[in-house]
Amino acid sequence: MLRTIRIVLKFFLFTMLVLPVAAGLGGSIISASSSQIEILRVEGTIVPVIADYIDRGITRAEEQNAVACIIELNTPGGLLDSTEKIVQRIMNAKVPVVVYVSPKGAWAASAGTFITLSAHIAAMTPGTTIGAAHPVSGGGQEIPEDQMKKIVEFSAKWMRTIAEERGRNMEEAELAVTESKSFTDVDALNKNLVDLRAESLESLISQISGRKVVLAGGKEVTIDTTGYETARNEMNAIERLLQIISDPNIAYILFTLATIGLITEISNPGMIFPGVVGGISLFLAFYSLGVLEAYPGG
CATH class of the missing domain: 3.90.226.10 (2-enoyl-CoA Hydratase; Chain A, domain 1)
Incomplete structure (x- = not known):
């Protein structure tokens, strides 16, 4: 389980380093x-x-x-x-x-x-x-x-x-x-x-x-x-991904995947893959739900 957590944390660290760079690479120069x-x-x-x-x-x-x-x-x-x-x-x-x-x-x-x-x-x-x-x-x-x-x-x-x-x-x-x-x-x-x-x-x-x-x-x-x-x-690519996961239907799917993945990992320690998928899905679901909870203009 600890190994899985370390892998997920490394992924998030990689994401935090790469996303700002990738986000600036839109369109032609x-x-x-x-x-x-x-x-x-x-x-x-x-x-x-x-x-x-x-x-x-x-x-x-x-x-x-x-x-x-x-x-x-x-x-x-x-x-x-x-x-x-x-x-x-x-x-x-x-x-x-x-x-x-x-x-x-x-x-x-x-x-x-x-x-x-x-x-x-x-x-x-x-x-x-x-x-x-x-x-x-x-x-x-x-x-x-x-x-x-x-x-x-x-x-x-x-x-x-x-x-x-x-x-x-x-x-x-x-x-x-x-x-x-x-x-x-x-x-x-x-x-x-x-x-x-x-x-x-x-x-x-x-x-x-x-x-x-x-x-x-x-x-x-x-x-x-x-x-x-x-x-x-x-x-x-990053902007398109963030736009897609802002959809409430996608948020529900991500939260479901996160729940299944994390429960599977807890029930079967050492499988790694379900924990990684669950962790990533949970991270994206929190982003999506955070967007959806904001007050809309219409």
Whole structure:
């Protein structure tokens, strides 16, 4: 048993040393270019690793002095803490950030609405939807009425503040929270919640050229996509793994594996493998459950 514990501890030590290095190895390495456009792709629930990925992508765009950083977004919602980090990072970016709800049939619901409206330029593909940003509990449990009232009020005012900062329709933005109102791409454009509709990434890049945006600190820049080149910054292997295990179904499976593995090892000392699998599964399950217990934005 002690031997098993030593093996598991060595694995965790190895993980702690390797993960920080591996986490920085996402996307391709390219030279700085004033015509470069950084492209990020966010699919799925907004969780801590997504916030870290977006932060990494925007940071690289700033380091490369990119024309813009485009975030292709398709999400059902996510955690309030992670959403807050993303919104703050976008609003304090030193390069223009464009959030593009895509592909057709995609949505930027709940947390995705906050993120979309916080962008310097918000765009949607025809056939997409945003809104329904009323807070809910991630675990499905009931939230006390007085506590829910405070959360809704805070979220509504935060949404209004974001919309005001970007010159968007504050009343309609607030209704997305208080009444869980949703908007098609046409609705969102007509109600001044987003800036444009684009059939494709190429169309989007063409349409943002010549637009003026104000960055943090009041600096106004004009986007020029003449002779642009795109650089896709994909999630790295570690980020993808952490995103996968943030799924509540995966958390349940991991916890089950951990229980079976550790019980098997205790019942049959010296087998090693069940103990290692159980220990690793328990470590990942704790991470996943820690994410799921955080308060969601919707």
